[in-house]
Amino acid sequence: MAELPDLTNSMFFILLALADEPRHGLGIVDEVRTQTDGRVKMGPALLYSSLKRLSRLKFVRPAAKPTAEADPRRKYYRITDAGRRALSAHGRLWETAVEIAKNKQALG
Amino acid sequence: MSIWRSINERIYWSLLLVFPYGFRRTNRDEMMAVFRHHWELSRFPRTPRVWWLVAVDAAQVLPHEWAFSFAELYRHMKQTNWFTVPAQLANEFKFGLRSLVRKPGHLAIAMLSLALGIGFNIVIFTVINGLVLQPLPFNGASRLAYVVKQHNTEGWITSPDREVVRVLSEEEEFFEVVEPYSSSTLTMLGGSEPRVVFAISVSETFMANFGVTPLLGRGFIPGDSDAAETSIVLSEHLWRSAFGEDRAIIGRTLEFEGEEYLVLGVVAGNFRMAMTGTPDAWMLHGEDPGQTAVLARLTPGTTIQAASSRAAAIGAGLEEQEGLSGEDWTEKVVAPPAFLGNEFTRTLWVLLAAVGLVFLIACSNLANLTLAKGLSRFQELGVRRALGASRLQVVRLFMVESAILSVMGGTLGLLLAHWGLSMVQRIRPAYVSALDFVTIGPRIWLAAFGISAIAAILFGLLPAFRLGGADFNPSLRSGSRFSSGTSGDRKARKALVAAEVALALPLTIAAGLMARTVYESTHQDFGIALDGLISADVPLPDDRYGDEGVRGAFWAQLSDGLEASQLIESFAVTSFAPPRFSILFGEPEVENLTLSGAAQAMVYTIPSPPGYLEMAGTAVLHGRSFVAEDASQDVVIVNEAFAKRFASGADAVGRRLKYAGESDNRWHTIVGVVQNVVGTAGADAADRIQIYSPTTSARGGKVLLRSGAPIEMVLPVLKSLVWAIDPEVPIRQMVSVRKNFMDIFGRQRFAATLFASFGLVGLLLSAIGIHGVVALSVNQRLPELGVRMVFGAKTGNLARTVLVDGLGPVVVGAMIGLGASVALVRLVPEGLVGTPHLDPAMTTGLTLSLLAVGALACLGPLIKAIRLDPATVLRSD
Numbered sequence: 012m013a014e015l016p017d018l019t020n021s022m023f024f025i026l027l028a029l030a031d032e033p034r035h036g037l038g039i040v041d042e043v044r045t046q047t048d049g050r051v052k053m054g055p056a057l058l059y060s061s062l063k064r065l066s067r068l069k070f071v072r073p074a075a076k077p078t079a080e081a082d083p084r085r086k087y088y089r090i091t092d093a094g095r096r097a098l099s100a101h102g103r104l105w106e107t108a109v110e111i112a113k114n115k116q117a118l119g
Numbered sequence: 120m121s122i123w124r125s126i127n128e129r130i131y132w133s134l135l136l137v138f139p140y141g142f143r144r145t146n147r148d149e150m151m152a153v154f155r156h157h158w159e160l161s162r163f164p165r166t167p168r169v170w171w172l173v174a175v176d177a178a179q180v181l182p183h184e185w186a187f188s189f190a191e192l193y194r195h196m197k198q199t200n201w202f203t204v205p206a207q208l209a210n211e212f213k214f215g216l217r218s219l220v221r222k223p224g225h226l227a228i229a230m231l232s233l234a235l236g237i238g239f240n241i242v243i244f245t246v247i248n249g250l251v252l253q254p255l256p257f258n259g260a261s262r263l264a265y266v267v268k269q270h271n272t273e274g275w276i277t278s279p280d281r282e283v284v285r286v287l288s289e290e291e292e293f294f295e296v297v298e299p300y301s302s303s304t305l306t307m308l309g310g311s312e313p314r315v316v317f318a319i320s321v322s323e324t325f326m327a328n329f330g331v332t333p334l335l336g337r338g339f340i341p342g343d344s345d346a347a348e349t350s351i352v353l354s355e356h357l358w359r360s361a362f363g364e365d366r367a368i369i370g371r372t373l374e375f376e377g378e379e380y381l382v383l384g385v386v387a388g389n390f391r392m393a394m395t396g397t398p399d400a401w402m403l404h405g406e407d408p409g410q411t412a413v414l415a416r417l418t419p420g421t422t423i424q425a426a427s428s429r430a431a432a433i434g435a436g437l438e439e440q441e442g443l444s445g446e447d448w449t450e451k452v453v454a455p456p457a458f459l460g461n462e463f464t465r466t467l468w469v470l471l472a473a474v475g476l477v478f479l480i481a482c483s484n485l486a487n488l489t490l491a492k493g494l495s496r497f498q499e500l501g502v503r504r505a506l507g508a509s510r511l512q513v514v515r516l517f518m519v520e521s522a523i524l525s526v527m528g529g530t531l532g533l534l535l536a537h538w539g540l541s542m543v544q545r546i547r548p549a550y551v552s553a554l555d556f557v558t559i560g561p562r563i564w565l566a567a568f569g570i571s572a573i574a575a576i577l578f579g580l581l582p583a584f585r586l587g588g589a590d591f592n593p594s595l596r597s598g599s600r601f602s603s604g605t606s607g608d609r610k611a612r613k614a615l616v617a618a619e620v621a622l623a624l625p626l627t628i629a630a631g632l633m634a635r636t637v638y639e640s641t642h643q644d645f646g647i648a649l650d651g652l653i654s655a656d657v658p659l660p661d662d663r664y665g666d667e668g669v670r671g672a673f674w675a676q677l678s679d680g681l682e683a684s685q686l687i688e689s690f691a692v693t694s695f696a697p698p699r700f701s702i703l704f705g706e707p708e709v710e711n712l713t714l715s716g717a718a719q720a721m722v723y724t725i726p727s728p729p730g731y732l733e734m735a736g737t738a739v740l741h742g743r744s745f746v747a748e749d750a751s752q753d754v755v756i757v758n759e760a761f762a763k764r765f766a767s768g769a770d771a772v773g774r775r776l777k778y779a780g781e782s783d784n785r786w787h788t789i790v791g792v793v794q795n796v797v798g799t800a801g802a803d804a805a806d807r808i809q810i811y812s813p814t815t816s817a818r819g820g821k822v823l824l825r826s827g828a829p830i831e832m833v834l835p836v837l838k839s840l841v842w843a844i845d846p847e848v849p850i851r852q853m854v855s856v857r858k859n860f861m862d863i864f865g866r867q868r869f870a871a872t873l874f875a876s877f878g879l880v881g882l883l884l885s886a887i888g889i890h891g892v893v894a895l896s897v898n899q900r901l902p903e904l905g906v907r908m909v910f911g912a913k914t915g916n917l918a919r920t921v922l923v924d925g926l927g928p929v930v931v932g933a934m935i936g937l938g939a940s941v942a943l944v945r946l947v948p949e950g951l952v953g954t955p956h957l958d959p960a961m962t963t964g965l966t967l968s969l970l971a972v973g974a975l976a977c978l979g980p981l982i983k984a985i986r987l988d989p990a991t992v993l994r995s996d
Binding site for chain 1: 138142145146148149150151152153154156157160172173175176177179180181183184
């Protein structure tokens with residue numbers, strides 16, 4: 012727990028979206044949106060600002076184009092091992108938090 | 120709906136500018152994609168939803184990104200090894216200098232553009248600064264003002280009544296100091312020949328009150344007027360010119376008009392008074408200052424308007440109490456520059472605007488040039504960027520070049536300005552003598568280099584920014600020596616040329632209109648035969664010639680001498696030399712005649728000894744001229760304007776008139792009608808009434824001569840004749856009457872000359888710009904032209920291609936310029952341009968000549984295109 016990195020919500024959701032496969036920016040927005048049923052909408056600036064911070068933390072890095080027909084102008088990102096560790100650490104933290112909240116019936 | 124989307128997308132695209140450069144640069148395309156994505160997926164109401172999302176999004180990110188951007192910059196600066204910066208700069212300086220010198224043509228044009236643009240601006244600004252903006256050299260100069268009396272309808276300005284001045288000086292709430300002074304011209308003896316000096320008479324407190332500082336000796340102090348000896352203070356320029364900077368002058372006595380004056384001191388500098396010019400000497404006036412100007416210093420916080428309305432109220436009050444001069448006049452307080460004459464001040468501002476246009480032309484030339492230069496260095500910059508030069512380093516390279524250019528251009532501009540100022544001083548209107556004392560000071564030096572630097576850096580950076588971030592890969596890959604810019608750049612350069620032409624054409628047209636006005640004014644029938652007519656001032660000192668008989672004897676003796684002279688064909692002794700006449704306020708009354716229309720407030724009266732009209736060459740239209748017997752009769756001769764106003768033509772002869780006012784109540788019989796003579800008011804007073812009265816030449820003071828010989832030969836003759844009678848009578852201002860008449864139009868001529876030179880320079884700069892664009896475009900199209908030639912294109916076709924390329928923007932610019940001229944000519948003050956509309960013939964002529972200049976500028980590249988050897992061109996690429 013001591014090395015729990017400082018992730019914002021949007022950074023967390025980006026890592027989550029990248030967890031299964033490399034995506035480009037628009038793909039991340041799309042994935043987050045569908046997975047959360049449209050409840051989390053990520054603005055363009057926040058998306059790229061967060062991606063930049065994640066890159067600096069070495070949690071994501073540019074990825075090769077997954078298929079030949081992929082749009083060559085798009086930049087793809089994939090999650091790194093450090094990113095996965097951070098994601099699971101955060102995920103577990105949230106898990107704990109949700110359990111506590113349920114026990115206290117704070118989720119309504 | 121898709122139009123609405125693209126509008127929103129465009130708005131978002133421009134709003135991206137709020138993000139720091141680095142962030143924007145790397146992400147903007149993808150951010151647009153995300154924006155579009157949100158736009159497509161948003162539910163109703165879409166537009167507010169999306170923009171709300173975008174606003175919240177930006178608000179979340181902006182602080183962080185900017186903080187990051189500054190942190191980066193800080194880190195970059197901390198990492199910079201500042202010790203190496205001078206060496207780097209020196210390196211860049213060397214490099215910049217080399218790359219400037221490598222293209223001497225470009226360098227010359229850039230420097231010339233900068234220098235001309237700056238030089239002209241300095242000259243005009245210096246003049247405005249010196250004459251209008253800069254305060255008079257007095258203590259508290261910003262609060263200085265003149266108290267005057269102004270005519271309510273005609274705007275004439277004269278001195279306020281003495282009583283008003285006395286009351287005003289007690290208004291301590293408004294006026295700190297009120298000092299009347301008067302000016303006079305005096306004859307000074309003691310030099311090699313008698314000399315006329317312009318002196319102003321002040322109170323003993325004047326110098327202390329206004330901070331006039333003595334260079335030698337001292338100024339006046341309280342008590343001086345009670346001293347046993349009358350004293351005088353000389354101005355620096357009189358001391359230099361008449362006494363050769365002799366320091367022993369202090370304590371010497373000089374003789375002025377028969378009185379001895381003790382020299383107390385010499386006052387520093389070119390001390391100018393707004394109303395009266397630069398005095399040669401300062402004297403004390405007694406209790407009565409005589410015909411005065413009233414200089415005042417307002418108390419801090421008092422506005423000119425407040426002081427003015429106070430003065431008007433006091434004036435009006437006194438008028439009622441004591442029946443002072445009529446209700447037509449109002450006391451006013453005015454700021455010193457107003458005395459330059461509003462017309463001249465306005466002319467100066469118009470000139471500044473015109474010179475601003477020249478500067479704009481120079482700037483667009485510069486932009487054009489640097490753009491072209493940047494393009495031709497595309498490859499070099501590409502290599503630099505590829506080898507790891509940062510965007511900043513590329514920009515810095517351009518900046519250094521710009522800095523070098525601005526220093527060189529600024530220096531050349533200053534040299535040009537010094538020369539230009541002396542030219543302006545040479546062609547100045549005669550009455551703006553203060554212009555001679557205007558100099559280009561250190562502050563203007565600084566301003567010159569400042570403007571130069573701003574212009575050079577601005578236009579040096581333009582291509583730097585365009586190229587600094589450009590994608591160099593295509594040019595590196597293609598390796599073509601013909602690659603030079605995108606079609607956008609070419610369009611920009613053509614637009615710049617069009618702008619130059621559009622700016623130059625109104626200048627040229629305005630110059631043409633003014634030149635025509637000046638030509639027409641100076642070639643009109645003046646009503647006087649000017650050829651060989653010379654006037655000389657021979658003022659008889661009052662102390663010895665106070666008596667009319669003594670004066671008469673002097674003039675009779677001089678007339679005998681003049682008559683005997685071989686050199687002088689005819690002469691007249693009078694008291695006003697044309698175009699200056701005596702002015703009488705109010706229109707004369709004509710017996711048994713009521714007049715229609717507005718009365719003239721001012722008429723000229725012209726003393727006319729027998730023979731004067733014949734000698735001046737003024738034609739008698741009806742009736743007769745004066746004869747010797749008329750001198751003792753109550754007769755007058757009037758001009759055409761009078762005849763038109765009062766009676767038609769010949770009817771005027773035989774009628775009787777009485778002058779306005781109280782001084783002369785007799786009826787005078789009109790014996791003749793003569794043609795109008797142009798007076799100092801020029802065309803503005805073409806219909807002014809002129810009345811000639813017969814006089815004996817007893818008063819005199821002016822000698823009119825007609826001679827086939829030049830002035831330099833006539834002057835010694837007159838001198839010897841006058842000094843044979845009395846060696847202490849001065850002779851001054853011997854000028855050709857033609858020059859005096861030309862001086863009437865001095866302001867118009869001044870403006871026209873300057874406008875013409877601005878127009879010429881504008882044309883020259885535009886021609887350079889056109890040449891540059893055409894040359895580059897021909898260079899770019901060499902391969903294409905070569906191919907065309909191979910396929911059998913005719914020389915004529917090639918020439919047409921090149922000409923259309925070059926003249927296209929010129930034609931567009933000329934059209935815009937014509938439109939602008941139509942609009943602008945209305946803004947030019949009346950009197951600068953005779954008729955405030957465009958003369959079609961001249962406008963067409965000037966436009967055509969501008970197009971011809973444009974065609975001429977295309978000539979070089981055109982020849983190059985025609986002489987093209989297709990084989991060489993195609994082989995080399």
